[in-house]
Amino acid sequence: MPDILIKNTKVFVNNYLQPAEVLIEDGKISRIAKEIDVQRLNQTIDAKGSLTLPAGIDVHVHFRDPGLIEKEDWYTGSCSAAAGGITTVVDHPNTIPPTIDKKTFKDKLKIANRNSIVDFGLYGGVTGNIDKLPELWESGATAFGEIFMAESTGALNIDEKCLDEALGVMKQLDALPCIHAEDDKIRLECEAFLKNDYAPDSHSRARPNHCEALAVEKAIKLIRKNGVKAHFCHISAMESVGLLRKERYLDSQGGFAPTITSEAAPHHLFLSTKDWDRLGSFGRMNPPLRDRRSVKMLLNSLNDGTIDVVASDHAPHTEAEKDVDIKSAPSGVPGVETLVPLMLVAVKRNLLPLGRMIDVTSKNPAKIFGLNRFSKGVFAEGYDADIIIVNHSRVTEIKGDDLHSKAGWTPYEGMDGIFPEYTIARGEVVWDGDLIAPRGRGNFLPGKGFKSADFE
Numbered sequence: 376m377p378d379i380l381i382k383n384t385k386v387f388v389n390n391y392l393q394p395a396e397v398l399i400e401d402g403k404i405s406r407i408a409k410e411i412d413v414q415r416l417n418q419t420i421d422a423k424g425s426l427t428l429p430a431g432i433d434v435h436v437h438f439r440d441p442g443l444i445e446k447e448d449w450y451t452g453s454c455s456a457a458a459g460g461i462t463t464v465v466d467h468p469n470t471i472p473p474t475i476d477k478k479t480f481k482d483k484l485k486i487a488n489r490n491s492i493v494d495f496g497l498y499g500g501v502t503g504n505i506d507k508l509p510e511l512w513e514s515g516a517t518a519f520g521e522i523f524m525a526e527s528t529g530a531l532n533i534d535e536k537c538l539d540e541a542l543g544v545m546k547q548l549d550a551l552p553c554i555h556a557e558d559d560k561i562r563l564e565c566e567a568f569l570k571n572d573y574a575p576d577s578h579s580r581a582r583p584n585h586c587e588a589l590a591v592e593k594a595i596k597l598i599r600k601n602g603v604k605a606h607f608c609h610i611s612a613m614e615s616v617g618l619l620r621k622e623r624y625l626d627s628q629g630g631f632a633p634t635i636t637s638e639a640a641p642h643h644l645f646l647s648t649k650d651w652d653r654l655g656s657f658g659r660m661n662p663p664l665r666d667r668r669s670v671k672m673l674l675n676s677l678n679d680g681t682i683d684v685v686a687s688d689h690a691p692h693t694e695a696e697k698d699v700d701i702k703s704a705p706s707g708v709p710g711v712e713t714l715v716p717l718m719l720v721a722v723k724r725n726l727l728p729l730g731r732m733i734d735v736t737s738k739n740p741a742k743i744f745g746l747n748r749f750s751k752g753v754f755a756e757g758y759d760a761d762i763i764i765v766n767h768s769r770v771t772e773i774k775g776d777d778l779h780s781k782a783g784w785t786p787y788e789g790m791d792g793i794f795p796e797y798t799i800a801r802g803e804v805v806w807d808g809d810l811i812a813p814r815g816r817g818n819f820l821p822g823k824g825f826k827s828a829d830f831e
């Protein structure tokens with residue numbers, strides 16, 4: 376594995392940016408110091424004053440492979456990740472077939488192993504397959520989810536009784552359930568009421584704030600009943616944030632570590648219902664775009680620690696699929712490549728501190744999803760050299776044409792992004808303005824229930 380010395384850079388250590396050099400050996404960060412003297416080297420990167428930061432870990436992607444590869448596949452999805460400064464992803468199960476037993480898990484694993492250029496974990500899906508959850512866990516599922524409480528792409532949604540049962544199994548396995556919280560009854564009622572409303576923003580009204588918050592509330596009850604740790608996907612409504620804050624408070628009062636963690640998606644942080652006019656049916660995703668009050672509250676809760684993670688919910692659909700009326704368009708927007716660039720702009724605009732950005736894009740996802748077992752999520756000597764080099768002054772316009780997802784479009788068209796100059800994954804340069812990583816270089820990072828490596 377090549378040794379790399381990054382010179383003329385700044386690193387974020389001990390809570391401030393300081394000039395340093397970074398040495399990478401055998402895929403690990405081997406030294407961080409003011410000056411490093413080495414005799415033999417494969418490569419020196421002159422960062423020209425740019426920052427060397429931890430790469431992102433995106434725990435919420437839909438790479439669509441197998442079965443939906445006209446939207447994305449493991450190669451294009453992982454290329455998009457690498458070009459956007461993400462070196463680890465965790466992929467959701469709503470593929471065709473869905474990842475809901477040992478066989479479908481192993482089949483997806485084979486495809487990912489052969490094609491992914493970044494390290495990856497896989498979720499185990501939860502539908503009516505309660506008896507299959509242990510075999511998914513033993514096959515190496517990182518976590519379980521999305522557990523859909525309402526209809527979304529793939530229609531894997533389950534009812535409360537099934538959720539209750541699944542949480543009981545998670546408790547026994549010591550696995551993490553990840554919940555897509557929306558209430559399907561409210562969704563159906565609102566959709567019926569809006570059946571003749573074809574304005575794009577009717578989608579936000581079809582899944583209003585309380586549609587999410589009520590599901591969060593119901594799920595919290597079941598999480599507490601089962602005494603299990605749990606994670607909420609893509610929290611978007613201000614009312615949900617309030618509920619999560621209360622649970623944090625109760626745990627802290629009892630002297631406990633947080634039982635419940637959560638993530639926010641960039642489209643809920645950087646877009647709002649104001650974008651419906653610009654985006655039309657392309658702006659459709661679940662949960663939907665929210666108004667400015669929720670957007671503000673979400674950003675605040677990312678800052679104050681209520682929300683732990685930013686994850687993209689990269690949910691690509693082709694332009695042709697999206698370019699139809701709001702009711703026929705599939706839900707979901709691509710985002711793995713723009714997550715870090717948008718967050719870096721948010722830091723530049725003082726919407727959150729750099730240290731907090733690093734926590735929510737790298738440190739926290741690694742910790743919550745057990746990826747620190749693989750030396751992920753810490754920028755320090757001895758840890759995986761999963762890093763990006765970014766020129767904080769080089770703000771560029773985000774353009775769908777420049778991105779690497781098969782989707783071919785982005786909801787952030789024309790917005791500002793700070794893209795990495797280099798992405799280095801386990802010590803290998805995978806992106807330097809061009810993708811230079813061999814297909815299949817990504818490693819599978821099995822969950823802690825992993826028992827066997829039999830690939831039949």
Ligand SMILES: NC(=O)N[C@@H](CC(=O)O)C(=O)O
Pocket residue numbers: 437469521527528555659660661662688690691706707708
């Ligand atoms: N977010 C979405 O609107 N869509 C996701 C599924 C999901 O996360 O609900 C997809 O896979 O298309």
Ligand SMILES: [Zn+2]
Pocket residue numbers: 521527555608609661662
């Ligand atoms: Zn979801």
Ligand SMILES: [Zn+2]
Pocket residue numbers: 435437467521688690
């Ligand atoms: Zn999703």
